[in-house]
Amino acid sequence: MRTTVGIIGAGPAGLLLARLLHSAGIDAVVLESRDRAYVERRQRAGILEQGTADALRAAGAGERMDREGLRHDGIELRFDRRRHRVDFPALTGGRSVMVYAQTEMCKDLIALQLEEGGPLLFEAEALAVEDADTDAPRIRFRHEGHEDVLECAYVVGCDGFWGVARQAIPAGLTRVFERTYPFGWLGVLADVPPSHDELVYARHDRGFALLSMRSPAVSRLYLQVPDGTDAGQWGDEAIWDELERRFETADDWRLARGPITQKSVTPMRSWVHEPMRHGRLFLAGDAAHIVPPTGAKGLNLAAGDVVTFARALTHQRDTGSSELLDAYSQTCLRRVWQAERFSYDMTTLLHRAPGATPFDDRLQLARLERITSSRAAETDLAEGYTGFPLG
Ligand code: FAD
Ligand code: DHB
Numbered sequence: 001m002r003t004t005v006g007i008i009g010a011g012p013a014g015l016l017l018a019r020l021l022h023s024a025g026i027d028a029v030v031l032e033s034r035d036r037a038y039v040e041r042r043q044r045a046g047i048l049e050q051g052t053a054d055a056l057r058a059a060g061a062g063e064r065m066d067r068e069g070l071r072h073d074g075i076e077l078r079f080d081r082r083r084h085r086v087d088f089p090a091l092t093g094g095r096s097v098m099v100y101a102q103t104e105m106c107k108d109l110i111a112l113q114l115e116e117g118g119p120l121l122f123e124a125e126a127l128a129v130e131d132a133d134t135d136a137p138r139i140r141f142r143h144e145g146h147e148d149v150l151e152c153a154y155v156v157g158c159d160g161f162w163g164v165a166r167q168a169i170p171a172g173l174t175r176v177f178e179r180t181y182p183f184g185w186l187g188v189l190a191d192v193p194p195s196h197d198e199l200v201y202a203r204h205d206r207g208f209a210l211l212s213m214r215s216p217a218v219s220r221l222y223l224q225v226p227d228g229t230d231a232g233q234w235g236d237e238a239i240w241d242e243l244e245r246r247f248e249t250a251d252d253w254r255l256a257r258g259p260i261t262q263k264s265v266t267p268m269r270s271w272v273h274e275p276m277r278h279g280r281l282f283l284a285g286d287a288a289h290i291v292p293p294t295g296a297k298g299l300n301l302a303a304g305d306v307v308t309f310a311r312a313l314t315h316q317r318d319t320g321s322s323e324l325l326d327a328y329s330q331t332c333l334r335r336v337w338q339a340e341r342f343s344y345d346m347t348t349l350l351h352r353a354p355g356a357t358p359f360d361d362r363l364q365l366a367r368l369e370r371i372t373s374s375r376a377a378e379t380d381l382a383e384g385y386t387g388f389p390l391g
Helices: 012-024 036-041 050-058 063-068 088-092 102-116 236-247 298-319 328-350 358-373 375-386
Strands: 002-008 028-031 047-049 070-072 074-079 082-087 097-099 124-130 138-143 146-157 175-190 199-203 209-215 218-226 260-274 281-283
Touching: 002 012, 012 028, 012 050, 012 102, 012 298, 028 124, 028 138, 036 102, 047 050, 047 298, 050 063, 050 097, 050 298, 063 102, 074 358, 082 088, 082 358, 082 375, 088 375, 097 209, 124 146, 146 298, 199 236, 199 328, 199 358, 209 236, 218 236, 236 260, 260 328, 298 328, 328 358, 328 375, 358 375
Parallel strands: 002 028, 002 146, 074 199, 146 281
Antiparallel strands: 047 097, 070 097, 074 082, 124 138, 138 146, 175 218, 175 260, 199 209, 209 218
């Protein structure tokens, strides 16, 4: 098999890239190791920055998102039993975010790709990328019990943190920057209308909590839990009790309970692999960087990378200049490090580390006070949350 762009992975990065290339008239093949149902059900992110939503619309994949997604113009910060709303459009010249689940975005992109786009092979596991530093890179993969080879002009590794693509970059040429956190998130989906019409980020002495949503009828909630926690340890009532404590306010706000339909624990890490390109192999999304989830940057960074790649390849085709492709890694990493900084700041602002001292607690509260009393500090948060510009 032969194609112009071989894409490994049908997560948000690989699927959006396939769609962008299709719109630009560039052929591509997507290889995905899991089956379609698994990819469509994997419960992860829920917030699209305006730039991500705009990219989906421009690629002709925004129709259902615009019908069913929920535009959010702010978030609430909750601490010390107080509430403070951050108004995004007022602070950023009109920017907002969209609540639309990663599962739904992936379903839309898969349907479009299968209808109109190039091949998307499920249960096709990439085994290795070969000859990345030549003009003819190849992906060796296994599909329906056979080994095969995809000959490409370019390979994009969109295969997530556990993927194989980045192994093709010689260790001597790479640097990894990493930080782990001594806590994770217990995430639940519940069949109950969200108790607030915007997301609530709560800092509490017992730990962080987040109220989010998937639709007007489904809540998505998270609790900070110790590293290594097994989701099965937490009974449903214990989860609601703990959420109630951490979201408690001095006014009459109440948390509505409902049946919990899914539970899982996500570990937290900050991790960046540099460079994001080696010869004709490009890395995009979680294959190249991970952020802790606070602030919802992971999916949006993945989208930014593939928009940058599609733009660079189109530029090369149209002008013959490889200038943008050559700058790919630097261009993406500038934005990646801003998102790493933002996610780290949000995480340390709102979580309680196991060894936190009263001094640390006071500092967190002072940082929160600063955001709620200084327009400059609040604007910095709003700009980071609604997204850093591409390029
Ligand atoms: P992925 O979504 O990981 O997709 C990679 C794809 O490649 C997968 O489909 C995988 O099956 C496939 N693949 C892997 N290896 C191979 C191979 N060898 N051959 C073929 N295919 C392969 N972000 C937020 O903003 N908010 C959240 O609440 C949030 N929660 C998360 C919870 C979890 C458990 C995880 C892991 C991530 C979460 N994230 C969250 C991050 C966000 O979901 C990711 O940043 C986003 O999915 C990145 O997209 P991606 O396409 O780069 O990678
Ligand atoms: C969600 C996840 C996040 O990490 C976040 O900051 C906000 C919302 C969510 O899954 O809905």
